[in-house]
Amino acid sequence: MTELQQTLPPVPPAGLTTRKLRRWLYGLLFVLFGLLIWHSVFIPIESGQLGVLWSRFGGGTVKDHVFGEGYRVIWPWNRMQIYDVRLQDMHGTVETLTADALRVSVDVTARFAPRATDLTTLHQTVGPRYRETVVWPDVVEAVRHVIRQLKPDDLRVLGEVELAGKVDAAAREAIQKHWVDLDRVLITRIALPDRLDAEIQDKLAEEQKLLAYQYILKQAEQQNQKWQIEADGIRQFEEKSHISMLKWRGIEATEQLAASPNTKIVVTGNGGSQIPVLLSGDK
Structure with missing residues (x-):
């Protein structure tokens, strides 16, 4: 054995190195696969949210059950749609015409929440974009329907609060038909042309x-x-x-003066129709 061969470390068998590499490769692939499917398997549902499950091999949307708060574990080929069921609001400006065809703009706020008991129907019929698809268009249509029946001076007389009540009544029924509960409609500004x-x-x-x-x-x-x-x-x-009223007043005044304990001077007139006058004798 030469001096160079003595200094080199022994070479491990080729089979052992291949097995280790395979183990590391399999482990790495497993980790990567787990990371890829993690968000498809472990679904967090936060406070104020509910989940609707779509099952690829189970007939689509699960209609008889919604998933509450917490971590939910599903098969990676299924899908969970999360809905915020707390009170929400949308703001916007609606431009429309009055009864005499004058253009006005109204700032509107709508407060609403999806109905939890009908969440699966809402998901299947309307979808997660129900705010833009159903709620806001119904509010806009209600605003236009109400203002089309009013004149500009009617808007000033009504004001924001009463106008909001009319819009709320018009929009409520339409929105509730789409499995969303309307809490309130607010009118924050009514803008008329300056002139x-x-x-x-x-x-x-x-x-x-x-x-x-x-x-x-x-x-x-x-x-x-x-x-x-x-x-x-x-x-x-x-x-x-x-008896004339003037004479009657004189009689009343004379009686009041006569009732006084002070000394009086009586002055009588020439005619019988004249009343006596009592004057105080005090100096």
């Missing part, structure tokens, strides 16, 4: 002035009626008593 808006403001101001003037006239009419009643009462009194 038209100024005209409506002027018209409303004139209406307020007219209402104020009508109120003044009504008050004057009521005061006139009061005076008329008083005059009728005085006339009836004079007709029955044959």
